[in-house]
Amino acid sequence: MMRLQLWPRARCLFDEPVQVKVAGLRSNQVVTMKARSTDERGRLFKSSAIYRADETGEVDLNRDPSLSGSYIGVEPMGLLWSLSPEILHKLFTKTKALIPHVVKISVYEEGEEGQMLAEVTNERFLIADGVSRVPVSEGNIRGVLFTPPGEGPFPAVLDLCTFVSETRACLLANKGFVVLTVAMFNDKPRDIKEFHLDLYQEAIDYLLKQPKVSFKGVGVLSRSKGGDVALALAAFVPGIEAIVWINGCSGSSVYPLFYKKHQILSQLSLDISKAIPTESGASIIKHVIEDPLAEKNKGSLVPVQKVKGRLLFVASGDDLNWDSKGYMDEMVERLKRHGKNNFESVYYPLAGHLLEPPYYPFCPSSFHIMTPFPVLWGGEPKAHIAAEVDLWEKIQEFFKTHLSCDPAKSTANL
Incomplete structure (x- = not known):
């Protein structure tokens, strides 16, 4: 049969x-x-x-x-x-x-x-047995909190996802982390004119008040636009012990950044005319954003040399959204010049921009918030998927190592 x-x-x-x-x-x-x-x-x-x-x-x-x-x-x-x-x-x-x-x-x-x-x-x-899911609408925070089963204390992570999504946060909570996911963009992204660190500091404070959370500090998980905000958080706001930066920027991309009612970083603007159209109908936008190292843009650079926590930089060599490898290399060099050794870097030569948790359907192209046309994200499919599997383990190990308690106390299972 x-x-x-x-x-x-x-x-x-x-x-x-x-x-x-x-x-x-x-x-x-x-x-x-x-x-x-x-x-x-x-x-x-x-x-x-x-x-x-x-x-x-x-x-x-x-x-x-x-x-x-x-x-x-x-x-x-x-x-x-x-x-x-x-x-x-x-x-x-x-x-x-x-x-x-x-x-x-x-x-x-x-x-x-x-x-x-x-x-x-x-x-x-996505959610394992015993993991709790609680929508959060407190003060300026709009997100979802995931807490693993067990008494704790557990390490805490703030997940800065690009749009509202519970996927990555929930899967990480299954591994024994308390995770609060907060979206960078709401349902009206074109109405956003600036970003404020105060909101994310509020989210950090909220995490630290949770009864199952370790007292020491939190981790921040980010990708794309969330990357520069995560770095700025670690540079300007206390209480952040570990930062994962995935295919982000080294400067404040597209929007100025404010903290305590003062602008702390100027924005890197876009020049959509530099997009390269392809036969598929999608365009390559890797070079549409201004160079953060240009003299006029120095005020946009995140001062990563001020970060006291541990940094994990992750860059894809075939990222067609922007030059994440170039941004990573520049920040690594800057940290070295300042005598810093609180970082490690991972490079996936054939991966694209959209590094997701393992076995997510590979996406070569889709529409982009900043353009009126679809864009290519990059990545050789097999190598990209292998990078996602490898990175997912690296993220967990990084947070386990540099946050203050043992997530193995969790017993979350399907």
Whole structure:
């Protein structure tokens, strides 16, 4: 009898791999493996790959290479990360922690009109058993707080996500961290004219007051626009022990930054005319932002040399959003000139801008908040996905090492 199975189980956490196995086929039979999923906006994403069974009639995605399709070669999670939208330039939207990522995985006979032989459902949960989710609307803070089970104390992390999203914060809470996620942009991003550090200091103070949080300090997790705000927080606001900066900028990008009613950093402006259009309809905007090292822009540079906490810089070599590798290198050199050694850096040469938690559908292009057209994000798909898996472990280890208590006390499981 033909069987399609997911190991170790069909229900798992979002960042956990599954093993896809087919048994009961004919010896050396060629089949098409397919996956499909609908995101939170109701948009369909699909992937497919051709496999040949071994002599015993089995296909094991952990062992066997895809011959053609959405990816080629041995890619155990290829069906998930290669999920692509039916409509071009769409980003897979997964923001709500209480709604699982549901993927239908199926096996078909060879050929476009091949009959479906079997199908299974992979439910990928964001929130683990025992993790609490509490919406926060206190003072100027609008976010969601995730707390792991157990008595604590736990290390605390402020997640500066670009738009409202609970994905990264919830997955990190599953690992034993108290995480408050706050979005950089609200539902009317074009109305924003400036950023204020006071809001994020308020979020830091809120985290430190939580009964399960360690007293020592907090970590900050950031990417893209959140990167320069995270660095400024660490430079100007006390209580921050560890900062993860992913594909960000070294200056205050696009918006001026204020603290205690005074402007502390000027903004780096955009010149959209420098965007490079491509045949896909999406443009490369890597060089549309002003050079932070130009004399007129020196007031935008974040004084990273004032940061007392630990820094983890992460840059992608194929980031087509902006020159994150160049920004990282400049900040590392500046820190060295000031005799600082409170940093480490990670470089992924073939990864793109949108480094997500593991197994998130790879997005080559989508619309951008700052442009009237879609943009290319960059990244060679296989290398990008491998970077995401590697980085997710590095982030956890970095926060465990440099925050003040042991998150292993958590017992969160699916």
